[in-house]
Amino acid sequence: MEITEIKSEQETKLQDKVTEEIGNSTIKIYKLVIDEIHPVEETYIKGPIIDGDSLSEKIHLFFGNHVENIYSKPGTRTARFNEPNSSVLKSIKNILTISNDVIDLDKQSQLVDLLSENKSTVTEEDVKFHHYSENITKNLLDNISKQAKKSFLFVILHCNHNTYGDLIALMKMEKVFGVQYSSKQKLTEQLDLLPDKSQALQKGALVFKNNLEQYPVEQSYRANHEETIFHTKIRDSQDSTISKYFMKGFLDSSIVYRDKENTTSAISNIKVLLSPYLKIDKEPSQIVDYIKENFTYGAQTSVKAIVDSVIDNSKLIDKGNLEKANHDNESISNAIYSKMLDLNPSSSDSFKLEFSSIDKVTFSDKTSDGKMFKLVVAKVSLEKNQVLLDVDIDNDELDDNMILIAVSTDLINKEDLILE
Structure with a gap:
């Protein structure tokens, strides 16, 4: 035909x-x-x-x-x-x-x-x-x-x-x-x-x-x-x-990686590539713990910023061993990002931190198991004083059975606090 x-x-x-x-x-x-x-x-x-x-x-x-x-x-x-x-x-x-x-x-x-x-x-x-x-x-x-x-x-x-x-x-x-x-x-x-x-x-x-x-x-x-x-x-x-x-x-x-995948990939590869230069009494898991404790969830950051903090401030890394391997903060950051790109070409070296898991503290009312009142706060936000409980401040509208809770405007928008 x-x-x-x-x-x-x-x-x-x-x-x-x-x-x-x-x-x-x-x-x-x-x-x-x-x-x-x-x-x-x-x-x-x-x-x-x-x-x-x-x-x-x-x-x-x-x-x-x-x-x-x-x-x-x-x-x-x-x-x-x-x-x-x-x-x-x-x-x-x-x-x-x-x-x-x-x-x-x-x-x-x-x-x-x-x-x-x-x-x-x-x-x-x-x-x-x-x-x-x-x-x-x-x-x-x-x-x-x-x-x-x-x-x-x-x-x-x-x-x-x-x-x-x-x-x-x-x-x-x-x-x-x-x-x-x-x-x-x-x-x-x-x-x-x-x-x-x-x-x-x-x-x-x-x-x-x-x-x-x-x-x-x-x-x-x-x-x-x-x-x-x-x-x-x-x-x-x-x-x-x-x-x-x-x-x-x-x-x-x-x-195509989003902030959550970029965060996971960056932390994983930072842990792997910096582990050989840990001090003798330190563990690789401490690198991850340090990042979660010292970087704010949702904050804009980069591979280089995290690496700088881990190497210069955490007291986990033996800088002498790093130098012997012909590495500095810049070169190890580039190596980490290159590894991220090998795993996924859409990886970004700049992203908002979104940890796959985060420790939280929950406060709820005594009688209805959270139906009347429930507040969930990241543990790190309490440790960094971004959320304060029982704030001591004079207020005529407070009686002896009430406490004040203060929240940093870096975490929330005041415009969102509208009662319908």
Whole structure:
């Protein structure tokens, strides 16, 4: 069968009709395919290529809701591709027409015959979408855990979003059970339905054409740590940290670090790289304790500022040993930051401190177990006198059964203390 770029008159009329019917959907689907993956057998069944022009408004709304779910739900993270030559990225860029690698169409005659079983007209775009979407599916199958038991559906969807522009949505969905009712009053079991938006996707990723073009993967991001620089939005309802096989293996991407991840990475690497220079009676854990006790949660700081304090003020580090290793504060700070970048290219050397855990003290009322009054204060805030209890001050409105609590305005905004 000959490949053509020309749609039939019937398809053109259908396209005009569906364009009018898209209505409230946030997306216009170009093409999609739904593959069925069987991890135990290490096989997959390739679904037919479906043109968005043939889909109703409700189907556009269905997939549009999933796109919104991936983009904006709590737990969604931003990420960047690591390597410009990864197989999955090349396939994505070709579908998004950022790249236009040549496919030998003469060698695709069998594929054209296969596609023609479901389509009256097969275009070059159909062949390319089939070829590159199959590469994406194979890449997922190659990286999925061998412990996975259940088969699942894998949706690859190319669409235009009315806000985010051209994008590819990759959705790992568990098949769900449903019952169909017919006009002949028959109930039919449906064993392979796609989950709706209320049934969370197992995993989903959105890859944005505009972001890939604006921030090419070949570009170094070490000089710019803005969270706005990302290629993908990724959501994993099964793993809040995003499954490694999906993030690292399949998409070859890294999470864009926020303050919390930067804090954790900085402290961890400061501990590792300064430990060899500890005084003989000191322990590596004391470095972490010192940082938490002497730096304020939420304060803007940097790798260099923390290193300076640990080396110069903590009395934990043997400066002589540090000098013998040809290190000073500057060089060891650079080495620590370099290690952070090796672990994640989006690491920043400047961030707000957000410890993964912090010691707290809780004060609550005597009778209702905190329902009437509850105050939770970081222990370090009490130690640094940022929060003072039982302040001694004359106030005519206080009686003998009351105490004053003082809080530093560095911790709170007075404007927030508005009683409704």
